[in-house]
Amino acid sequence: MAALGGDGLRLLSVSRPERQPESAALGGPGPGLCCWVSVFSCLSLACSYVGSLYVWKSELPRDHPAVIKRRFTSVLVVSSLSPLCVLLWRELTGIQPGTSLLTLMGFRLEGIFPAALLPLLLTMILFLGPLMQLSMDCPCDLADGLKVVLAPRSWARCLTDMRWLRNQVIAPLTEELVFRACMLPMLAPCTGLGPAVFTCPLFFGVAHFHHIFEQLRFRQSSVGSIFLSAAFQFSYTAVFGAYTAFLFIRTACVTTVQEAKESCTGGFQRA
Template sequence: MAPMIFELQSWQSVLLCLLFSVIYVGSLYVGIDDKKKNRDHPDTIKHRFINVSIITVIIPIVLFFFGTTSDAESAHTFLEWLGIRLHGFIPSLILPLILTMVLFLGPLTLHYVDGVFRIYLEPRYWVNSLQNLIWIRNHIVAPITEEMIYRACMLPLLVPSFGTGWSVFLCPLFFGVAHFHHMIEKVIIAKEPVSEAFKKSLFQLGFTTVFGAYSAFLFLRTGHFVAPVVVHAFCNHMGFPAFQEVMSHPNTETRHKLMASFVIGLVMWMALLYPITSPFLYSNDIYDL
């Protein structure tokens, strides 16, 4: 595959990213006969699996036609722009996940205290999970399709126009706003009050945008699509940290240890963030961040 570059105007890049986001979110609702079935209904999940899978194939093809063939030494192949390459694959599969587990040291410690870790040692857990559509959606389909559209297909457009630094903060805005569509389901299907649904959606907008920035950072630092995918799956599994459960723990000594693990995890993550994501470790000469 010939090397290529992306040379669009900044407004064109933004419009294309917006279009990709609208198409992805819109595909979640196209062709669904019964709008009263919530997002966790098996029929809804299966239908969305098909739709987003098709979109995840189509959008990279559309993106390809906006690239320009180049003989420049700095140019890369289309697949490399998407973060699909062999050099540095193993480190990108492991190191960003370890880094994120360090950040989640507090929640992981809570899992240990609650005995949740024992479940992961049960083969039946994994067998049941792979037969559960919600688990498959959260850990496989959503991470792969969302990272392909919102990172692999958007960052090649944004970086040439805005640079890597601005792109880290611009890219997640499309990702965060895209999750705001859950408010529709909360109001129409779950019959939640609009004000309550808005508050929940606004909160979700906040943390999905923060995660989007982290995911974009990992993609640009490693130059690998798989890095944000595995981290996305892990974060979906962990969910938002259960701070309330920690603060209300009945044992004072355990509560203090849990609080300390949250702080230690955050400090260690900040200290390791740049060393563990050094582009050198991943043979990344595609993006310069």
């Protein structure tokens, strides 16, 4: 998770602006415009992330090492520039949370241990079922399995596998940065905390629909199976996105959920 704060990030604790003259208040953007700016900013981020995967013209499939390396480059560039979108959003909406950009995105050292440990334990419980099934299907016993997992040679093999690096390192880190750390701070002041938990994952789920084009291009399955697979992938990525968004908010907010929601919506009251 991107959120590393125990007392947390003032992501959604948008401080109420001081009273301004009526002319200045009337000149500022209202809640409707701010919401449109927030949604458009999130949509732009999602399109930029997915679009960066296709700036390279290639006839090779997505799992080819050369394709993976090129996509690493473009995705890392887009992800590193994504915080600039949050800065632009702050300027356009006039919302000033009173914290630094990194703190707004959930990066802070204060309270890092509970914010990192508790979500990790919860996620381990979530995946306990598949792990148990995997251990039961494995022909080797637990001791032999642990030896394989902890062997340096196994880790060295993984670190040289482009598919493993994509699925286990690059994709999770960049997705959490773009679709959680950058999008949630922009959506929450508009929708409130609860709706943001379920709205933000929609961008994350829809972003996976681009796999349809490649599967159709290489005729990897029937058309019906491809669209059914895409619908299923959208479902579980949206659900998992809601879960990670909830973890982000709970480890990143300095106040309770209700207090943070009130402070966010209160941030739109210009006068």
